[in-house]
Amino acid sequence: MIGVRNPVVLCCALNLFAFLSVCSSDVSISVSPKTLLRSRDPVAIWWSGVSSPSKLDWVGIYSPANSSHDDFIGYVFLSSSPGWENGSGFISIPLINLRSSYRFRIFRWNESEVDVTRVDKDHNPLPGTEHLLVESEEIEFKPGRGPEQVHLALTGRAGEMRVMFVTSHGEESFVRYGLARTRKGLDQVAGTRVERYEKEHMCGAPANQSVGWRDPGYIHDGVMINLENKQRYFYQVGSNQEGWSNIYSFVSPDSNSNETIAFLLGDMGTFTPYTTFQRTQAESKSTIKWISRDLRAIGDRPAIISHVGDISYARGYAWLWDTFFTQIEPIASAAPYHVCVGNHEYDWPSQPWRPDWAANIYKQDGGGECGVPFSLRFNMPGNSSEPTGTAAPATRNLYYSFDMGPVHFVYMSTETNFLPGSNQYQFLEQDLEQVDRGKTPYVVFQGHRPMYTTSSGHKDGALRQKLVEHIEPLLLKNKVSLALWGHVHRYERFCPLNNFTCGSLEKNGKFWEAFPVHIVIGMGGQDWQPTWEPRPEHPTDPVFPQPVRSEFRAGQFGYARIVANMEKLRFSYVGNHDGKVHDSVEIMAPDPSVFDSTSHSLYHDL
Missing domain, CATH: 2.60.40.1930 (Macroglobulin (MG2) domain)
Incomplete structure (x- = not known):
């Protein structure tokens, strides 16, 4: 003492x-x-x-x-x-x-x-x-205790798993891994590359001021290779000189699997046991608790976690990134953690793409970070990047895709140029057209700001109009199964949609036109969004009526699950208040032989 x-x-x-x-x-x-x-x-x-x-x-x-x-x-x-x-x-x-x-x-x-x-x-x-x-x-x-903030990601290549972590020293560090928890069992070794960012890379306050900036440490990135299918691997990171981390484990993906398990959420943030300059998200603890439960329950079956933007809500206060990665480590060290960029990771007044119609949409929500921590602390598949036009390194992790079991996952950026002619649009167009629906019958498309929502009035209206005008035709043409979005801090599931119109039922009441089912999953932890009924302290906030296209919406925090096989995909919404399923929908696999038909997809509202 x-x-x-x-x-x-x-x-x-x-x-x-x-x-x-x-x-x-x-x-x-x-x-x-x-x-x-x-x-x-x-x-x-x-x-x-x-x-x-x-x-x-x-x-x-x-x-x-x-x-x-x-x-x-x-x-x-x-x-x-x-x-x-x-x-x-x-x-x-x-x-x-x-x-x-x-x-x-x-x-x-x-x-x-x-x-x-x-x-x-x-x-x-x-x-x-x-x-x-x-x-x-x-x-x-105490020094020498090994790295922290360990998290995994897929590389997009079979037999591999990426692992990232943070040290204070930047010295040579390694990943040792194998099929047994013992020291001898960790018989394979991978090296790591090291990156970091500096205060001068930030593009505004508070990120580049003394009140917000803290040294981010050194970010290490290594890839475990030659992994066998669907095996539980044990691993730890560090070095003999600076110490080793705890031993973690994950189940490797199975390149021949006919099953996909995913846990999905948006807008989660992190929690601090003290008051700080930003509002932190106490409910994020419950989200992680229930996902941890589910990861234990599935045992030795591979899974992924998907976070559709607004990640840590650090917004220029650097220690909140450290808090976030420490908080998610129990789940992110056990299953690959995939992300797409949100406004609170990126937006700043002089961002490179800010068309006139978006002048009141892209503001300074990133707190001067201009996407730098997001770009360096994560490393998603692919090589998408956009220059910042500042001293900051290019923004990465913007759009990419990968297969896992029978699902093809696609991620887009709603914060950078997605209009026809842009690099992102070309990627999305080509990627969706090349999906092998015999191998991956389901396509799950994800982005941050929603194409459809009923809970935010006219906010982001111009952007949503552009998404409907330019991105929705790609989803319809390529018969995307699900489109998942964040940004609105509530859960809302729509009917299969085409330009605000629900798909038509055929006579038997089961076959729907092959429109994507849009679902907003921004209920991971942030609590700024007003509910659909007035709050006592905000009696003048509007009440947004629920149109026919909005089939289910809820104000409780939570997350989503996907469990898919070659016959059907089941999507479920789990509430944090009780850990139980409160909404679900099943989408039946399309028949590749009639893939040009507009009435191939079975849709069940359960």
């Missing part, structure tokens, strides 16, 4: 009358342990001697430890501790390894000092830092 006492003499000199009762007594703070081992390890903080405590007194969390008072990563009010009125208390906070030391500082903050014009992104007044009472000694993470 560490202790430090501070009589706050300077405070007394400057504020003799207003703060005499505080300054005349010593304030002490103690933290334990001094050295943490891994991310999410808790640190305990005790304090005492706070005279005439205010309910707004707060403890700030600082990393690096020498950060200026206003550049905290978060804070907790002392009044959250039982007995705080007596001037003493205790809190415990799990910390993320940010590759630099931490320090805690306690400040006096009175209601008379609250500045309602100086607020965070959640409209909370930022706490005052004028009256420092005490600060702790530094605490740090």
Whole structure:
């Protein structure tokens, strides 16, 4: 345990009358342990001697430890501790390894000092830092404990699995893997390449300012090769010099499989156990909990996880990326985690493609990141990229595809040029035309901003019109099975659609025209979206009526599952509030011999 006492003499000199009762007594703070081992390890903080405590007194969390008072990563009010009125208390906070030391500082903050014009992104007044009472000694993470933030991805090539992780040093690191958990069982080794990004790569505030920027560490990228089909592989990452990670495991894809299992979500974000400059997403913990349950339940069957944009909601506050990757590690280290870009990873006022009709759509939602953390912290199949027009490296991971079992997955970017003539449009057109529907009878198309939604009024209307005009014909021509979207933080399933019109039933009531079923799955954790009924504190928000084309919509958080074989694909929506299925639909496999028919797909609303 560490202790430090501070009589706050300077405070007394400057504020003799207003703060005499505080300054005349010593304030002490103690933290334990001094050295943490891994991310999410808790640190305990005790304090005492706070005279005439205010309910707004707060403890700030600082990393690096020498950060200026206003550049905290978060804070907790002392009044959250039982007995705080007596001037003493205790809190415990799990910390993320940010590759630099931490320090805690306690400040006096009175209601008379609250500045309602100086607020965070959640409209909370930022706490005052004028009256420092005490600060702790530094605490740090023990070096040599191995990398963290481990996550997998498919490469698009059979017999391979990509693994990425973060270190503080950038030294040569490896992946060792094999079919047994023992050290001897990890008998194969892969090297890694290393990348990082710098503050000057950011294109705006807060990402390029001291309040938001934190060193991102070194991002390592390795590929495990020569994997046997559908085997549980064990692996760990690191080096003998800098230490090894825990041992993780995954089930390798089966290139001959007739089954696909996928867990899908959008707009999840991450959670911090403290208040910070951005609103964080407590519900994201439940999403990960239930997906973890499902991964355990499927046992030794391969699966993927798909996140359709708005990933961490860091928006320029770098430590939230570290928090996000630490939070998803239990699932992302066990199954490949695939993403597409959202507005909160990318958008900035001078982005290269910003047509006149999108001037009020593409704004500064990326917090000055201009897609850089997204591009370097993930590595998706393919080689799509677009220049940023700034010092930042090109934006990557924009559009790509891969097969898994009987499903062909396609990802697009709604934030960069998708109009005819663009590189992205050409890719989507060629990719969809080349799908072998005998091998992969289902096509699941994914992007961030939805082509169809009933819950956001006229917002993004011009963009949705362009999607309907230019992208929907590709989906219809190539008989895409499902189109999944995020951005709207609710779940909504539509009938099979063509230009806002449902497919027609034939006489037996089962055969639908081969239109894609559009589903919005942005219910992963972010909670900004108003529900379809007015909230008590927002009585004037519009109520959006449910048209016939919208067959099911729900306001609960959750995620989706796909389980497909060569006969049918079943899509289900799972609610976080109970972990149960609340909506599902089945799409029957088309008959390749009649693939030019417009009435091939069986669609069951279950």
